[in-house]
Amino acid sequence: MNKKGFSAKKILRGVSRLTKSPAMQEWLENSRRPGLWVTAMVLCFATVFTALTLLLPKKDFSEKENRKLAQFPAVSWAGLADGSAARDTESFFADQFTGRDFWIQMNLRFRRLLGQKENGGVYIGKKKTLFLIPSRPNEAALNKNLSAMEAFASANPDVRTYVAIIPNAVTVLKDKLPAFAPVPDQAAQMQTVAEGVPSATFLDVTEALLAHKDEYVFYRTDHHWTSLGARYAFEEMAAKMEITPAEDYDVYPVSTTFSGTLASKSGRFKTLDTVDIYVPHTETEYNVTYLDTQEKAPSMYKKEALDAKDHYTVFFGGNYGRVDINTTAGTGRRLLLFKDSYANCMIQFLYPCFDEIVMVDPRYYYDSAAPLITQHGVTDVLYLYNCDTFMTDTSLADALAAPAANPADAPGLPAPDAEAASPADAEAETKAADNAVAGNADSAGKADD
Amino acid sequence: MAFNQLLFPFIFLPVSVxxxxxxxxxxxxxxxxxLSAVFIAWGNPGDLLLIFLSVAFNYASACEIAYLKKRRQAKKARNVLIASVVVDLLMLGFFKYYNFAAENVGALLHANIAKNTMAAPVGISFFTFSVLSALFDVYRDNAPAPKNPLDFALFVSFFPKLSSGPIIQYKDMMPQMEALSVTKDRLESGLRVFVVGLAKKVLLANTLGLAFTAVSDLPTAELSMVTAWIGALSYTFMLYFDFSGYSDMAVGLGRVFGFHLPQNFQYPYCSDSVSVFWRRWHASLGAWFRDYVYIPLGGSREGDGKTVRNLLVVWLLTGVWHGANWTFLVWGLYHGLILILEKFVFAGVIEKLPTAVRRVVSFLLVTFGWVFFFSPGLGSAVGFLGSMFRVTRFIDSTALYYLGGNWILFLICIVGCTPVVRNLAVNLKKRGYRWFYVAGAAVFALLFILCVAGMVSDTYSSFLYAQF
Known part of the structure; x- marks a missing residue:
């Protein structure tokens, strides 16, 4: 820079020489009117940016916010009369405002300068780590879920029941949180769960994760755990579940450019994550059946997800009401898995240990899960949730409830051979499609946790 | 349309000017x-009709009152005044208090009374007080009847002050209707005031709002004393910068178009008594109640008993004006009570106290009052006040976290509540430092740019997948 003659000193000298020149002196004399400057600036600024906003080509989609951007509303009398045209115009102007991302970053920087350590429900932690701020537990729903789980376990005494509640990054990576950031006591929350389902074996993986807290066990820009984190947890769980993990794994980094939900929520895009998949050294083969769509696949990995925004959906393409995995393991054990998205990257470790895994995500599953036990000869039930989601879940108890009295009233109760997606699942699809954005639209899975 | 939405400073304002x-x-x-009609219709086209009806009705009433007074039919004029005021108050009451009354009466009678689902027109509390001031001013010969209905309509609906004041009185605004024009001086000083107001709202109030929401979302029982104070102080500052920011913007815009709107806020948190606070906080509302309620009731000239009664009436009404909830009523009476005590009981004591002590005490009294203002119910207000004195749980890590995230903001706010910056600017100007003008312009430029960033960010929302 210096050689090119643009050093700060030179600029300053230039400016001071300029201010001492007679022409400048006179101009300064006449311009004792900061208001005029402001007026000129505000008006110029307004004109330039308004013109740019209106004239530059419009954007359809914001990668950073992961949503469609508002367009100029279609003019209609109805829209004018109910005021929606006005609101839509406001959204249009704000969404298409020239340099939108730049302005948002500037504001974030301003707030960070003031010392604020969170934005959009996300803690901005040390070492570029972002944390989803856990929600307040929904006590009523939690108690309902726990009693339903206990009742389900008592109703199936021959089936081994395990509960694994995974502590979130706020617990495991505590030392990377902003100073004094308030977080719930997840150990106490897990204790409540363990005590709420005495018939089940509670699998506490906190220590296993804490032992590796300096490794890459959680994504920095996303609220999920990494495959590595899932592996450490799996090894801890395997011992108690009396299953034998694979000797070793081939690790493939399938993405090094993953920018997760926390980056979008907080507006902080300082780093990118790597998504690894773990392929076990095993003879066992498997195939995947998506009951919502009747799609069958030879692999749990969806490559298409890597072209979309959310690379975590490389595992199964997101969440589905029910997914069956049939394997050639020959262990004689069949698993019914109630889960949220944390389980999606756990299956790669679980599948060599079970002949069949029936994966139920109660948030998108509208039947009773009770008949699945006999239909599939289930020997093991596992509840695998991350703590934050589990504390606020409102759908598990319904899935565990007894089936409708008359089977005919419960259409699509899946039989092993003739499985049909229930109408409720179809409804979930529509909802998802409504909300799906360009990137996620092609993989109809729901990436919510 | 709010002044702090991008569309306003970028399109509506330049086009208007x-x-x-x-x-x-x-x-x-x-x-x-x-322009005012467009501004109103932009928010909700239906409001236009209601405001038009109010303008037409009150214009007719004001003319009728003036006509009757001219014919020396004082009694009839009085009846018209009373009837019109009742109609205006009924309209205000319907939109503002009907649901609250229906709820409470319904609870009392164990009946289900139908609710009003129509949204109140923008600024109804403000424009109703404007039209009432017109009726009173004409009736009391403080100002002539409106000649031109357009003048009257503009007086009621002038967009800078329509939605949040200041409540300029009829007798003050009508004489300004002549010779409206834009001058370079007014444009520059008006926009300067506007930018200051915008910065107060977007940079300070909105940021304080985050801290306040965070604290008020915590269960009251879990609050440590320091956390509760952070919550109360962020609300205290937020309300000031929000409301005074909006008033500044209105005053600045008024000036651009040649209207002098009254200054609504004069560093109220620096007051050395609560009485002084009320002369500096939302001064146009205080002036309205003084001119149209307190003084007509006899003010303080008819003995101590009546003065106390008048004060209580004014403060009850002030409380209720702010919203339909018991908390506002209690808040109004709380201030009424403090004013009575200041005037009659502690006047001697207060005089002897050093100014600094008086200021701090007044500020704290006002802050406690805001707890009633922001609490959803009386129970939670008392609970919150309890946390503010919970010495047994003085501080916890949550408090440290919010302190860490907000102390700089609080410092800026404390400075911003005092005339320090303005005095400094005036001083530098007096000394004629040339660089001051350049620096001043740079500061305004920076403020405006940060405001734009803030306004864009207010619309930031990331799409969070299917959340059912």
Missing amino acids: LLFAVVPGRFKKLTLLI
Whole structure:
């Protein structure tokens, strides 16, 4: 820079020489009117940016916010009369405002300068780590879920029941949180769960994760755990579940450019994550059946997800009401898995240990899960949730409830051979499609946790 | 449309100024009126009709009152005044208090009374007080009846002050209707005030709002004393910068178009008594109640008993004006009570106290009052006040976290509540430092740019997948 003659000193000298020149002196004399400057600036600024906003080509989609951007509303009398045209115009102007991302970053920087350590429900932690701020537990729903789980376990005494509640990054990576950031006591929350389902074996993986807290066990820009984190947890769980993990794994980094939900929520895009998949050294083969769509696949990995925004959906393409995995393991054990998205990257470790895994995500599953036990000869039930989601879940108890009295009233109760997606699942699809954005639209899975 | 939405400073304002500047003099008022109509319709086209009805009705009433007074039919004029005021108050009451009354009466009678689902028109509390001031001013010969209905319509609906005041009185605004124009001086000083107001709202109030929401979302029982104070102080500052910011913007815009709107806030948190606070906080509302309620009731001239009664009436009404909830009523009475105590009981004591102590005490009294203002119910207000004195749980890590995230903001706010910056600017100006003007312009530029960033960010929302 210096050689090119643009050093700060030179600029300053230039400016001071300029201010001492007679022409400048006179101009300064006449311009004792900061208001005029402001007026000129505000008006110029307004004109330039308004013109740019209106004239530059419009954007359809914001990668950073992961949503469609508002367009100029279609003019209609109805829209004018109910005021929606006005609101839509406001959204249009704000969404298409020239340099939108730049302005948002500037504001974030301003707030960070003031010392604020969170934005959009996300803690901005040390070492570029972002944390989803856990929600307040929904006590009523939690108690309902726990009693339903206990009742389900008592109703199936021959089936081994395990509960694994995974502590979130706020617990495991505590030392990377902003100073004094308030977080719930997840150990106490897990204790409540363990005590709420005495018939089940509670699998506490906190220590296993804490032992590796300096490794890459959680994504920095996303609220999920990494495959590595899932592996450490799996090894801890395997011992108690009396299953034998694979000797070793081939690790493939399938993405090094993953920018997760926390980056979008907080507006902080300082780093990118790597998504690894773990392929076990095993003879066992498997195939995947998506009951919502009747799609069958030879692999749990969806490559298409890597072209979309959310690379975590490389595992199964997101969440589905029910997914069956049939394997050639020959262990004689069949698993019914109630889960949220944390389980999606756990299956790669679980599948060599079970002949069949029936994966139920109660948030998108509208039947009773009770008949699945006999239909599939289930020997093991596992509840695998991350703590934050589990504390606020409102759908598990319904899935565990007894089936409708008359089977005919419960259409699509899946039989092993003739499985049909229930109408409720179809409804979930529509909802998802409504909300799906360009990137996620092609993989109809729901990436919510 | 809010002043702090991008569309306002970027499109509506420049277009308004330009239009207003280029149309010939006799069309300027009409232009402003049309702009005001667009402004109202932008939020909700239905409001336009209600405001039009109010304008038409009150214009007719004011003319009728003036006509009857001219014919020396004082009694009839009085009846028209009373009838019109009742109609205006009924309209205000319907939109503002009906649901609250229905709820409470219903609970009392164990009946289900139908609710009003229509949204209140924008600024109804403000424009109703404007039209009432017109009726009173005409009735009391403080100002002549409106000649031109357009003038009257503009007085009621002038967009800078329509939605949040200041409540300019009829007798003060009507004489300004003549000779409206844009001048370079007014444009520059008006926009300067506007930018200051915008910065107060977007940079300070909105940021304080985050801290306040965070604290108020915590269960009251879990709050440590320091956390509760952080919550109360962030609300105290937020309310000031929000409301005074909005008033500044209105005053600045008024000035651009040639209207002098009254200063609504004069560093109220520096007051050395609560009485002084109320002369500096939302001064236009205080002036309204003084001129149209307190003084007509006899003010403080008819003995201590009546003064106390009058004060209580005014403060009850002030409380209720702010909203339909018991908390506002209690808040109003709380201030009424403090004023009575200041005036009659502690006047001697207060005089002997050092100014600094008086200021701190007044500030704290006002802060406690805001707890009633922001709490959803009386129970939670008392609970929150309890946390503010919970010495057994003085501080916890949550408090440290919010302190860490907000202390700089609080410092800026404390400075911003005092005239320090303004005095400094005035001083530097007096000494004629040349660089001051450049620096001043740079500061304004920076403020405006940060405001734009803030306004864009207010619309930031990331799509969070399917959340059912």
